Amino acid sequence: MDFALIGRIWPFFAEAAWVTIEVSMLAIILGLILGFAAALASLSRNVLLRWPARAYVSVFRGTPALIQLFLLYFGGPQIGIHLGPFEAGVIGLGINIGAYMCETIRGAILSVDKGQTEAGRCLGLGQTQVMRRVILPQAARMMVRPLGVNAIALIKGSAIVSTISVLELSYTAHRYISSTYKPFEMFILASIFYLAIVTVFSFGVKKIDERVALES
Amino acid sequence: MGLDFSILPAYADILWKGTLWTIALTVLSMFFSLAGGVVFAVLQLNRHAIIRWPVAGFAWLFMGTPLLLQLFLIYFGLVQIGLDLNAFVAGVIALSLHFAVYNSEIIRSAIVAVDKGQYEAARSLGLSQFQAMRKAIVPQAVANVTPALGNMMIALLKESALVSVIGVMELTLSAQRAISDSFRPFEFYIAAGAIYYVLNLGLEQAVRVAERRSAQYR
Amino acid sequence: MSEPIVKIRGLKKNFGSLQVLKGIDMDIDQGQIFALIGASGSGKSTLLRTINQLEEVTEGEIWFDGELVNQKLPHRQREAHLNRLRQNIGMVFQHFNLFPHLTAIENVTMAPLMLGRVNKAEAIEQAKKLLDKVGLSDRGDYYPSKLSGGQKQRVAIARSLAMNPKLMLFDEVTSALDPELVGEVNRVMKALAEEDMTMIIVTHDLRFAEDVSDHVIFMADGLVVEEGPPSLVFRAPQEDRTKSFLQQVFND
Numbered sequence: 001m002d003f004a005l006i007g008r009i010w011p012f013f014a015e016a017a018w019v020t021i022e023v024s025m026l027a028i029i030l031g032l033i034l035g036f037a038a039a040l041a042s043l044s045r046n047v048l049l050r051w052p053a054r055a056y057v058s059v060f061r062g063t064p065a066l067i068q069l070f071l072l073y074f075g076g077p078q079i080g081i082h083l084g085p086f087e088a089g090v091i092g093l094g095i096n097i098g099a100y101m102c103e104t105i106r107g108a109i110l111s112v113d114k115g116q117t118e119a120g121r122c123l124g125l126g127q128t129q130v131m132r133r134v135i136l137p138q139a140a141r142m143m144v145r146p147l148g149v150n151a152i153a154l155i156k157g158s159a160i161v162s163t164i165s166v167l168e169l170s171y172t173a174h175r176y177i178s179s180t181y182k183p184f185e186m187f188i189l190a191s192i193f194y195l196a197i198v199t200v201f202s203f204g205v206k207k208i209d210e211r212v213a214l215e216s
Numbered sequence: 217m218g219l220d221f222s223i224l225p226a227y228a229d230i231l232w233k234g235t236l237w238t239i240a241l242t243v244l245s246m247f248f249s250l251a252g253g254v255v256f257a258v259l260q261l262n263r264h265a266i267i268r269w270p271v272a273g274f275a276w277l278f279m280g281t282p283l284l285l286q287l288f289l290i291y292f293g294l295v296q297i298g299l300d301l302n303a304f305v306a307g308v309i310a311l312s313l314h315f316a317v318y319n320s321e322i323i324r325s326a327i328v329a330v331d332k333g334q335y336e337a338a339r340s341l342g343l344s345q346f347q348a349m350r351k352a353i354v355p356q357a358v359a360n361v362t363p364a365l366g367n368m369m370i371a372l373l374k375e376s377a378l379v380s381v382i383g384v385m386e387l388t389l390s391a392q393r394a395i396s397d398s399f400r401p402f403e404f405y406i407a408a409g410a411i412y413y414v415l416n417l418g419l420e421q422a423v424r425v426a427e428r429r430s431a432q433y434r
Numbered sequence: 435m436s437e438p439i440v441k442i443r444g445l446k447k448n449f450g451s452l453q454v455l456k457g458i459d460m461d462i463d464q465g466q467i468f469a470l471i472g473a474s475g476s477g478k479s480t481l482l483r484t485i486n487q488l489e490e491v492t493e494g495e496i497w498f499d500g501e502l503v504n505q506k507l508p509h510r511q512r513e514a515h516l517n518r519l520r521q522n523i524g525m526v527f528q529h530f531n532l533f534p535h536l537t538a539i540e541n542v543t544m545a546p547l548m549l550g551r552v553n554k555a556e557a558i559e560q561a562k563k564l565l566d567k568v569g570l571s572d573r574g575d576y577y578p579s580k581l582s583g584g585q586k587q588r589v590a591i592a593r594s595l596a597m598n599p600k601l602m603l604f605d606e607v608t609s610a611l612d613p614e615l616v617g618e619v620n621r622v623m624k625a626l627a628e629e630d631m632t633m634i635i636v637t638h639d640l641r642f643a644e645d646v647s648d649h650v651i652f653m654a655d656g657l658v659v660e661e662g663p664p665s666l667v668f669r670a671p672q673e674d675r676t677k678s679f680l681q682q683v684f685n686d
Contacts, residue, residue, distance in 0.1 A: 336531065343517070343548060433577040
């Protein structure tokens with residue numbers, strides 16, 4: 001183990017870790033928005049909403065995230081979408097995780113007892129009102145943890161944006177492996193940052209989960 | 217530059233070969249990740265901490281880091297310790313190890329989840345520990361793990377695209393080759409995506425059949 | 435006078451610092467039907483489970499068929515000893531513990547086949563007879579999930595009988611059943627009793643205990659408080675604790 005080398009280059013990894021955090025957090029936010037929209041659309045009675053939402057989930061869960069990313073970044077210009085690596089990374093990852101989050105959110109909504117809807121409707125509330133005031137607050141409790149699992153998968157999965165030259169952790173690790181021929185050291189160094197990010201994030205999810213559970 | 221999908225047939229051959237390599241890569245990695253998952257699970261249930269701890273530490277490390285990084289470690293690391301394996305082998309090893317860790321978590325909790333009364337009933341009939349495990353516990357654990365392991369295998373197929381970065385000529389890298397020749401990324405990534413989608417559908421069907429078979433009795 | 439088939443001397447059992455059996459002595463002759471009664475936590479189930487060593491004992495001796503059950507042996511030898519012993523002692527559980535991944539008939543044939551007692555045709559032949567005996571000849575190919583509680587329990591009895599045991603242990607086998615299903619299980623046990631099977635029955639069903647047993651043991655706090663023929667224990671109990679227990683149960 002070459003500690004001198006690690007001591008010299010860790011600041012570059014720290015900088016790269018910040019990029020990983022930025023890409024991941026922005027992608028998670030985008031994923032949550034898309035996931036919610038798609039979940040509500042897929043539960044709608046309107047076919048024009050339901051079908052596109054189902055297709056979105058099926059296609060983006062049914063193909064590799066790497067292919068989706070390449071299509072957006074390299075293929076985008078052919079259809080007039082010109083994105084820098086960072087933007088493409090955030091959008092590509094966000095659209096991908098959104099499909100998974102849609103399934104999580106949909107599952108949580110569907111797991112709320114049907115009697116709740118019936119009770120709400122019997123009080124004279126409309127479909128939307130029941131969803132907003134009765135179903136979603138209960139579903140929210142159940143989706144925090146699984147959405148956290150989705151998000152953590154995304155943080156690790158964000159490594160793939162290194163392939164379109166976003167200068168994040170895995171890109172940096174790869175570059176230093178090529179220049180120093182010390183794969184083990186670089187792996188450990190990058191791992192420390194990934195593990196730290198994931199640990200802190202998991203802790204945050206746990207806190208949110210406790211808060212949501214407490215409120216209800 | 218507009219889109220022109222009519223160019224695809226000219227590259228059918230390279231895409232087809234890439235597809236076959238993706239299938240080979242996935243099937244081999246599935247096999248080794250399941251076998252490895254069983255081994256890790258059994259080791260993690262061992263009563264000696266000296267055996268449990270290293271496995272737990274390894275699992276923690278591999279569950280907390282990206283597959284891509286593990287791929288770099290194994291591909292370049294093996295070269296460094298003098299094992300100059302080809303990229304395909306390194307890819308299979310990385311995918312197998314990565315998914316073995318996840319599989320072992322699933323398998324371990326399934327074994328623990330089988331009702332203690334099942335074990336007692338088998339033992340009170342005079343079966344040995346091993347016989348009770350084999351006839352009473354394992355078949356039920358298999359039924360419990362099949363859905364979750366199936367999801368892992370579906371994830372494995374999609375993640376296998378990552379080994380393109382270390383130069384394995386599977387579907388993704390084959391598409392890239394075709395692109396560097398034709399300069400038509402959009403068409404070829406759509407094509408590759410479609411092939412993955414079809415493979416994925418097939419695998420989902422297979423998983424569903426396996427689920428139904430293993431849980432026939434429910 | 436022949437040697438009793440089960441002989442228990444000075445049996446004690448601790449769970450941590452809690453003593454649940456505080457010195458039990460018991461003799462069961464071939465063909466006798468013993469009923470163990472008492473409140474929850476009196477130690478009757480634990481006592482039953484020590485006989486086939488699902489629970490290890492802390493102190494004392496258990497003899498079965500002339501052999502010391504709880505002898506100190508190295509791990510492997512002890513395992514072999516227990517396997518042999520348990521093949522001669524059938525046990526039926528409160529929660530059936532049928533193997534859910536096997537059909538009724540497979541549940542019955544599994545142990546005889548695995549232990550190489552019989553070949554497949556013989557095992558199936560025998561299992562069919564046993565299922566017929568418990569009144570389930572038409573349910574052989576059903577998985578447990580498709581059977582009612584009473585049917586499950588009758589399959590579990592057939593499963594134990596397939597090993598031709600010399601002793602049957604019943605651990606509150608009707609406690610988890612809906613009331614209307616209790617009768618069918620009790621009838622099977624009664625038929626078994628009439629065939630001179632040696633049986634130890636832990637039960638809360640005192641009417642059944644009185645009906646089927648020829649010796650009743652009332653336990654409380656890990657001790658035998660009173661024992662004797664059912665006519666005496668149920669109709670003319672001597673001990674105050676027995677009286678108050680019976681009063682409580684029959685008044686419910």
